[in-house]
Amino acid sequence: MKKFKKQPLLLRKTPATLYTSLLFLLILITAAFISSLWSTLSTTTNIKPTTTTNTVANQTLVAANVPTKNEKIKHSNKFQPTVLNCTIKNQTCSSSNYPTTKNNMVCPEYFKWIHEDLKPWKKKGITREMVEKAKKTAHFRLVVKNGKGYLEKYKNKEAIQTRDVFTVWGILQLLRKYPGKIPDLELMFDCNDKPVVPIGLDPPPVFGYCADRWTQDIVFPDWSFWGWAEINIKPWEHLLKDIKKGNKRVKWKDREPYAYWKGNPYTAATRLDFLNCNVSTAQDWNLRLFTQDWIKESEQGFNHSNLADQCTYRYKVYIEGYAWSVSEKYILACDSPALLVKPRYYDFFTRSLQPLQHYWPIRDTDKCKSIKHAVDWGNNHEQKAQEIGKAGSKFIQEELNMNYIYDYMFHLLNEYSKLLKFEPRVPEEAVELCSETMACTRSYSMEKEFMGESMVREPSTKDPCSLPPPFDPTSLRIFYATKQNLINRVERWEDEYWKSYQ
Numbered sequence: 001m002k003k004f005k006k007q008p009l010l011l012r013k014t015p016a017t018l019y020t021s022l023l024f025l026l027i028l029i030t031a032a033f034i035s036s037l038w039s040t041l042s043t044t045t046n047i048k049p050t051t052t053t054n055t056v057a058n059q060t061l062v063a064a065n066v067p068t069k070n071e072k073i074k075h076s077n078k079f080q081p082t083v084l085n086c087t088i089k090n091q092t093c094s095s096s097n098y099p100t101t102k103n104n105m106v107c108p109e110y111f112k113w114i115h116e117d118l119k120p121w122k123k124k125g126i127t128r129e130m131v132e133k134a135k136k137t138a139h140f141r142l143v144v145k146n147g148k149g150y151l152e153k154y155k156n157k158e159a160i161q162t163r164d165v166f167t168v169w170g171i172l173q174l175l176r177k178y179p180g181k182i183p184d185l186e187l188m189f190d191c192n193d194k195p196v197v198p199i200g201l202d203p204p205p206v207f208g209y210c211a212d213r214w215t216q217d218i219v220f221p222d223w224s225f226w227g228w229a230e231i232n233i234k235p236w237e238h239l240l241k242d243i244k245k246g247n248k249r250v251k252w253k254d255r256e257p258y259a260y261w262k263g264n265p266y267t268a269a270t271r272l273d274f275l276n277c278n279v280s281t282a283q284d285w286n287l288r289l290f291t292q293d294w295i296k297e298s299e300q301g302f303n304h305s306n307l308a309d310q311c312t313y314r315y316k317v318y319i320e321g322y323a324w325s326v327s328e329k330y331i332l333a334c335d336s337p338a339l340l341v342k343p344r345y346y347d348f349f350t351r352s353l354q355p356l357q358h359y360w361p362i363r364d365t366d367k368c369k370s371i372k373h374a375v376d377w378g379n380n381h382e383q384k385a386q387e388i389g390k391a392g393s394k395f396i397q398e399e400l401n402m403n404y405i406y407d408y409m410f411h412l413l414n415e416y417s418k419l420l421k422f423e424p425r426v427p428e429e430a431v432e433l434c435s436e437t438m439a440c441t442r443s444y445s446m447e448k449e450f451m452g453e454s455m456v457r458e459p460s461t462k463d464p465c466s467l468p469p470p471f472d473p474t475s476l477r478i479f480y481a482t483k484q485n486l487i488n489r490v491e492r493w494e495d496e497y498w499k500s501y502q
Contacts, residue, residue: 084452086440093434107407107465108399110352114412115470117211117218118419125421126205134188134204137196139164142171142187143426144413147180149433150426159191161230162447166223167191169451172433173226174409176456178464182410185417186424190217193323195345205416210324210345219348220412221405224326227450231294232302235454237402239307240333244397246308247335252386257379259339259371260313262290267321270341270364274319277368285368286375288313314385315339315375317362332359333396337389339374341367348408349400355486358392363491373494407464415467 121130135141139159141152149172153164167189175182189207190196195215197206208217227235234242265271278289297305310316311334318331318338324345332338332353342364343350355361360378363370378385439451471479 084435084439084455086436086448093432093436101462103463103465105465107411107467108352108404109468110349110399111408111411111465112468112471113219113348113351114408114415114467116476117412118415120203120216121205121419124202126416126419128422130202130204131186131188131422134197134206136204137190137192137206138188139191140168140189141427141430142168142189143424143430144175144182144185145424145426146184147175147182149175150430151433152427152430160193161228163191163223164189165447166226166228166450167220168433169438169454170221170223170226171409172435172438173454173456174406174413175433176435177406177460178410179459182413183417184424185413185420187413187416189220191223193321195323210347212345218412218416219346221348221409222326225402225405226454227447228326229444229446229450231298232305232446233307235450236329236405238453239330240397240401242306242308243311243330243333246311247333247393250312252314252335252389253382255311255336256288256313257286257375258313259287259315259317259375260290260310260336261287261317261319262310263292263319263325263327264294264321265289265291271319271321274341274367277371283368285372287317287368287371311335315360315378317341317371318343318359319367320345329396329400332392335389335393337374337378337385338392339371353392353395354483355490356388358388358395360388361487361490363494369498370494373497376497377493404465406460410464411467 135154137157139154139157141154143150143152149168151168159165187207188205192208193210195208195211195217197203197211197216199214199216203216206217207220209220209222211217211219224233225236227233233239261274263271265275275289277285277287279285279287292305297303307330314336316331316334316336316338318325318328319341320343324343324347328338328340328347328350338359339362340359341362353359360374362374435451435455439448439455442448442451
């Protein structure tokens with residue numbers, strides 16, 4: 001009988017047994033793989049991936065820190081501000097339109113004076129003949145057409161320094177802040193100190209910096225809000241921050257317990273007379289006066305005219321010069337009670353200031369005695385004096401910031417445009433306004449610097465504040481009566497003071 005060679009155990013099993021063994025081995029291998037995969041996943045759960053890879057045409061693309069959906073939306077709404085670029089030879093005007101949201105804020109109370117300033121033309125409107133009549137005194141005509149600004153300057157009328165330049169620059173920045181929202185219009189602007197339109201029938205509409213009870217000029221924010229290059233006064237937005245910091249250097253109680261004034265006394269007789277109130281060996285009227293020599297100051301680099309360094313006295317005096325003075329807002333911003341020598345002229349915001357709330361009224365007929373009483377009263381009523389100083393400063397800081405300046409201009413020009421009875425047109429001699437060409441052509445470096453600092457970098461994402469309704473006749477009478485009663489009260493205190501002083 002033939003003998004067979006002994007075979008391995010596995011081969012000696014039956015087919016059913018063999019299949020069972022293979023299936024069992026496959027189950028063990030699968031279980032080990034799943035266990036390993038589960039362990040790997042459990043150690044990487046909750047770890048945010050820092051990179052995402054995609055393969056396109058055998059190339060690996062890596063995107064680091066891929067933003068989430070919300071992050072993408074946030075990034076898409078971030079606007080890049082415009083920077084003034086003067087290196088381009090053929091300058092072009094930059095322009096952009098941005099979506100805006102509704103502004104539910106009501107404008108400050110002084111915006112109501114817009115209605116009063118435009119009242120002379122409410123019934124009949126403004127005709128082209130009226131505008132052309134204004135050319136007799138105007139330094140320039142400004143036209144807004146389809147959202148763009150155009151300027152026609154009159155060569156026979158030279159403005160003082162760069163008042164006209166920076167006024168036009170400010171209007172141009174308004175067009176950048178609210179692109180396409182300023183309606184078509186034509187206006188005439190006079191850049192002199194004094195108003196030029198006497199009260200009368202069908203007066204020519206002339207824009208200017210101030211007016212009085214005998215004139216009807218349409219008051220507009222002055223050029224210094226965008227900088228006064230000739231005397232090194234920065235644009236308002238930057239200067240306001242500097243003055244706010246300067247207020248903190250010396251506490252009110254630690255300031256010199258006197259009234260302070262610094263300026264050019266040779267612009268008006270009332271200022272020359274004011275010099276008699278300075279301290280002398282014969283009399284101390286609680287006043288410290290300093291003459292400002294701008295020529296000498298410019299030669300010395302304006303080292304002694306920094307407005308942010310002039311908040312070191314407890315009281316600051318405002319007195320008009322040839323007419324209204326731009327210094328009023330700087331004086332009010334100092335946290336020290338502003339002593340206002342009775343003014344004749346008003347600008348666009350000062351009409352809403354109230355005596356004993358925002359300032360202390362000073363007589364113009366006997367300034368020395370009036371100031372001495374004011375300082376003595378304040379030093380004997382320190383808490384009340386500080387409250388007046390703080391209220392005036394708060395008004396300037398909060399209600400006269402550049403956003404409100406632009407909103408005032410916006411509403412004034414919008415309300416003015418509604419009165420026009422003709423279609424505005426661009427004169428043949430007019431040139432289109434452009435931030436780049438206007439700033440880059442300035443030969444004086446400080447003018448270019450101030451324009452760069454005050455340029456609107458990007459359009460506003462909010463609508464302007466809401467214009468309040470006009471005064472009704474009764475409330476306006478009450479307003480004037482209240483102001484006069486407060487002034488009368490201070491004068492009675494002053495009279496009683498000098499009776500007891502004798």
